[in-house]
Amino acid sequence: MRGIISRYRDLMPPEIQAISDDKIVTLGEGGTPLIRAKNLEEYLRTQNPKFAAQVWLKDEGVNPTKSFKDRGMTGAVSYEKSIGRAAVACASTGNTYGSAAAYAKKAGMKCFGLVPEGKVTPGKIFLASMYGATTIEIRGNFDAAFALVKQLKDVGVVNNIHPYRLCGQATAAFEICDKLKRFKRVPSYHFLPVGNAGNITAYWMGYTLYNKMGQIPFAPAMMGCQAEGAAAMVLGRDIENPETEASAIRIGKPARREEATRARIESGGRFYSVTDDEIKEARKLLVETEDVFCELASATSVATVIKLNRFGRLDFWKMVTVVCTLTGSGWKDLDTAFAQFIPQKSIVIEPKLDDVMDVIRSK
Numbered sequence: 001m002r003g004i005i006s007r008y009r010d011l012m013p014p015e016i017q018a019i020s021d022d023k024i025v026t027l028g029e030g031g032t033p034l035i036r037a038k039n040l041e042e043y044l045r046t047q048n049p050k051f052a053a054q055v056w057l058k059d060e061g062v063n064p065t066k067s068f069k070d071r072g073m074t075g076a077v078s079y080e081k082s083i084g085r086a087a088v089a090c091a092s093t094g095n096t097y098g099s100a101a102a103y104a105k106k107a108g109m110k111c112f113g114l115v116p117e118g119k120v121t122p123g124k125i126f127l128a129s130m131y132g133a134t135t136i137e138i139r140g141n142f143d144a145a146f147a148l149v150k151q152l153k154d155v156g157v158v159n160n161i162h163p164y165r166l167c168g169q170a171t172a173a174f175e176i177c178d179k180l181k182r183f184k185r186v187p188s189y190h191f192l193p194v195g196n197a198g199n200i201t202a203y204w205m206g207y208t209l210y211n212k213m214g215q216i217p218f219a220p221a222m223m224g225c226q227a228e229g230a231a232a233m234v235l236g237r238d239i240e241n242p243e244t245e246a247s248a249i250r251i252g253k254p255a256r257r258e259e260a261t262r263a264r265i266e267s268g269g270r271f272y273s274v275t276d277d278e279i280k281e282a283r284k285l286l287v288e289t290e291d292v293f294c295e296l297a298s299a300t301s302v303a304t305v306i307k308l309n310r311f312g313r314l315d316f317w318k319m320v321t322v323v324c325t326l327t328g329s330g331w332k333d334l335d336t337a338f339a340q341f342i343p344q345k346s347i348v349i350e351p352k353l354d355d356v357m358d359v360i361r362s363k
């Protein structure tokens with residue numbers, strides 16, 4: 001099976017390159033679709049007639065465990081396995097945990113997930129449990145779980161502080177540039193949700209490396225998107241009790257704050273926040289316009305584009321290229337989806353052809 005490490009081996013750190021392809025723990029992550037969102041662009045034009053940008057969506061929800069975390073986990077777990085570790089652990093709002101569980105199982109290792117009690121979607125806990133991981137619920141939030149996991153001994157901690165996680169996540173930036181090159185485009189703005197601030201750091205690593213290699217003439221402005229109740233990067237300080245329905249990014253003390261701040265400054269980007277209602281609206285709009293079903297946290301990127309466009313805040317009247325990362329699938333976040341999308345009632349009939357035909361004709 002080929003994953004991101006075998007595809008971008010030359011761009012990996014020496015310690016990862018030293019692990020041969022047959023020893024790499026992979027589930028075939030990466031190679032996710034980059035979708036030109038023409039219907040969403042149409043919507044943005046109705047909001048603001050001057051809108052002339054192209055919008056592309058990087059759908060990370062189609063990775064093996066349905067989030068971008070798999071790109072980082074292949075390197076982190078491969079490394080931990082290569083040094084003979086028997087177990088990995090992570091603090092998580094759910095996606096890191098599901099990913100760690102799957103890759104650990106593939107590697108024949110144990111996995112422990114420290115999660116905030118009652119604040120992780122059941123789908124995410126289910127996924128990790130299915131892969132045989134042990135869930136440890138902490139009476140506290142993600143930040144409390146993260147403070148604990150950092151102190152663990154003799155297990156590989158595969159959170160974004162792991163030295164070989166972000167190099168894998170950076171491959172999403174390579175894929176975006178590689179694909180857009182075929183359309184003679186380079187990303188001008190990159191919008192993505194920010195929680196613990198690892199992914200924005202990883203993308204910036206990827207873009208700057210590609211820029212240095214001459215693969216892209218310039219790197220995009222990094223636009224970090226947060227939920228209003230958990231906007232530690234926007235506020236420039238930690239938050240003791242972060243609150244948002246977008247549970248994946250319910251984080252008050254971003255571990256990669258410094259690196260993410262540097263990414264913002266160096267790229268000429270910014271951090272923005274949106275309300276939970278704006279996030280929900282964007283998630284719904286993505287289903288309606290582009291048939292993409294992402295989790296709430298993921299829709300933060302598009303919600304921010306919509307908000308900025310409404311107020312004419314960026315130069316979207318130019319033919320700039322906007323990329324939004326949709327970090328995870330909606331299928332692990334069904335409770336919030338059930339609450340938002342009223343399911344269509346099914347029609348119950350006798351097993352008769354005429355009755356089926358009546359229903360078909362009535363629609």
Ligand code: F0G
Binds near residue numbers: 093
């Ligand atoms: N989107 C989703 C769906 C996430 O699960 C996360 C983080 C983020 C965005 C933010 O990425 O932390 O690199 O800034 N989830 C982590 C977890 C915290 O435990 O699954 P970040």
